[in-house]
Amino acid sequence: MLHSADRIRTTHAGSLPRTPALLEANRAKGGVPEAEYDRLLQDSVIDVVRRQDELVADRIERFARQVGRENVIASTDCGLGGRIHPQIAWAELETLARGAELASRRLWL
Numbered sequence: 001m002l003h004s005a006d007r008i009r010t011t012h013a014g015s016l017p018r019t020p021a022l023l024e025a026n027r028a029k030g031g032v033p034e035a036e037y038d039r040l041l042q043d044s045v046i047d048v049v050r051r052q053d054e055l056v057a058d059r060i061e062r063f064a065r066q067v068g069r070e071n072v073i074a075s076t077d078c079g080l081g082g083r084i085h086p087q088i089a090w091a092e093l094e095t096l097a098r099g100a101e102l103a104s105r106r107l108w109l
Contacts, residue, residue, distance in 0.1 A: 019044040049095065056099020061106060069107045074100040
């Protein structure tokens with residue numbers, strides 16, 4: 001992790017990660033039946049969401065270890081207003097809530 005004495009660093013991943021199976025299906029360019037591709041895509045999205053929840057929890061926990069768990073309030077690291085589709089904004093907030101719940105269980109229980 002990079003450190004800074006004058007600000008809290010944030011990151012932006014850009015494109016969502018893809019499972020190896022989905023990457024292979026994408027390389028096949030239409031060689032995978034649509035139903036199978038749809039299943040691979042759904043499984044990939046579920047995997048990514050699970051990893052995002054864990055990533056949020058990890059970030060909260062690392063910060064809490066630095067400043068004390070009682071001094072942390074989790075929030076977004078980007079502006080959600082008007083720049084992205086409302087469904088994406090809500091999805092980001094839901095991920096934040098799930099990650100914060102994971103971190104809370106680990107830090108407080």
